[in-house]
Amino acid sequence: MSVKVFYASVSGNLEIKTAQQRIFSVLDGKRIPYEMVDITASDEAKASMRSIAGNPTALPPQISNGNAYCGDFSAFEAAVESEALEAFLKL
Template identity: 60%
Template sequence: MPVILFYSSVSGSLELKKNQERIMSVLTSKKIPFKAVDIAQNSEDKDLMRQKAGNPTALPPQLCNGDVYCGDFDAFENAIEMEQLEEFLKL
């Protein structure tokens, strides 16, 4: 299963946009295939993201590997810092 990145193309938050771009940049540079799912285009995708995250108020970006929830941006950054990105993404 590919890594799934839940993100939002519509946001007033500059920090959120930067976080999403950082994740996409890292995944692309490491040649990790991923599917980007824009929750702003479909409320069902937002509901799915929140269900997988186990948090009814979860905000993007959120990462999953298939049906397995990996974590949010902070967990992603921590995995990079600890050099455990592949374990974090369950690859």
């Protein structure tokens, strides 16, 4: 399985953009490999993100390990702060 970050390459929401950049920065800094899944590129990607998150209105960024849901940005930040990122990412 691999870590997937569902994100939106096109968004007018500054909060979403900032959250996405923070996730990519942390994962890159810790050299954790991940796959970027752009939900604006296809309806299938958006549907997949919402299915995995178990929320029909979920917004990016959302994180999974394969098809196992890890959490949203708030949960990611909590994991980083408590130094439990690897457990959060199911690594």
